[in-house]
Amino acid sequence: AWLPYFIADFNHRFAKPAQYPKDMHRPVRESKQELDDIFSWQETHKSQLEHFLY
Structure with a gap:
């Protein structure tokens, strides 16, 4: 497997x-549902056809 070699x-x-050794990340305060909503790609599509092919 090449991935471990590549990462190393x-x-x-x-x-x-790091220039500043202290961890400056803020805690995540959003709920899992809020994070799912934030990090999702949602689009609305309207079909121009009267029927669908599966």
Whole structure:
């Protein structure tokens, strides 16, 4: 499998230490349902045909 080798090589070449060592990520306050709504692609389509082919 090439993925572990690729990840190790990529990290070796491009990883940089953080300038500020403290973790500045904020806690996630949204519910799972809210996150599902935020990170979903929703479109409405109207068929121009009177019938559907399956």
